[in-house]
Amino acid sequence: MNRLPSFVRQHIAGLRLLLIFTVITGIVYPVVVWGIAQVALNHQANGSLVSYQGRTVGSSLLCQEFVNAKGQPLPQYFQPRPSYAIVGWELEQVKGKWVVEGTGPNNYGCNPLYSSASNLGNNNPAQIQFVKQRQELIAAFDHVPVSKIPSDAVTASGSGLDPDISPANAAIQVDRVAAARHITPAQVEALVKKYTTGRTLGFLGEPVVNVLLLNIALDEKYPA
Numbered sequence: 001m002n003r004l005p006s007f008v009r010q011h012i013a014g015l016r017l018l019l020i021f022t023v024i025t026g027i028v029y030p031v032v033v034w035g036i037a038q039v040a041l042n043h044q045a046n047g048s049l050v051s052y053q054g055r056t057v058g059s060s061l062l063c064q065e066f067v068n069a070k071g072q073p074l075p076q077y078f079q080p081r082p083s084y085a086i087v088g089w090e091l092e093q094v095k096g097k098w099v100v101e102g103t104g105p106n107n108y109g110c111n112p113l114y115s116s117a118s119n120l121g122n123n124n125p126a127q128i129q130f131v132k133q134r135q136e137l138i139a140a141f142d143h144v145p146v147s148k149i150p151s152d153a154v155t156a157s158g159s160g161l162d163p164d165i166s167p168a169n170a171a172i173q174v175d176r177v178a179a180a181r182h183i184t185p186a187q188v189e190a191l192v193k194k195y196t197t198g199r200t201l202g203f204l205g206e207p208v209v210n211v212l213l214l215n216i217a218l219d220e221k222y223p224a
Helices: 006-040 125-142 167-171 174-181 185-194 211-221
Strands: 049-052 055-059 090-094 097-101 208-210
Touching: 049 211, 055 211, 097 125, 125 174, 167 185, 167 208, 174 185, 185 211, 208 211
Parallel strands: none
Antiparallel strands: 049 055, 090 097
16 A cells, blocks of 8 residues: 555545545434434424324425315315415516416415415515405405405415414404304314414514414314
C-alpha cells in the first residue's frame, strides 16, 4: 500500500470514508429512525390513516371533499376549506370573469397528488371575485349573513390540503348539518367541541376542527 502514489492512497481513504458514511447515514440511521417511529409513533409514522367500518377512508392530515357526483356540497357534512389541489388547474378569463379550469368529475380539490396554492394576492381581481362568489354560496347554503363568514371558509390554504377549519367556520355550519340529520344543534355542537384541538403547547397557532374526524363521528352517532 505504501508503494502506491500518495494521491492514490488519498482516493482509497476517501472511498473508504464514503462507503462507511453511506452505510451509516444511508442505511443504519434511516432504519433506526424508522424502527423508533414504528414503535413510539406508529399511527403518525404510517400517515395518520383513518378507518371507518373496517376500511381506510383517508388521513387526518389531509382534507377531503364531501360532495355529490356533480361536485355540490352535501348538507349533512361539514365542509372543508376551498382547495386548489386539482389536477391540471389553471386560471382563465371567460366573458370577463375568472374561472378555474381543470375541474371535472371527482376533481373538485383536496387531491393529495396535486398539493397547490393559488398564489393570488388579496388585491388580485380573480381572488376578490372568488371570495365574493364563495361568500354568496356559503350565505345561501348555511343561511348566514356574509358578515359572519370567517376568512378560512372562503380562502384556500397554502397546500390546498388543510384538514382543519376554524371553530368559527364550524359554527356557521352547525344548523345546516343538524337540520340535514334531524338532530338538534346542541348535539352537533357537542361533537364539534370534541373534535376541536387547541393551540399547540398552549400558545402556537389557533384552535382548529378536524373535518374528516368530525364527519365520521357524525355518521357513527347520527347517521343521515
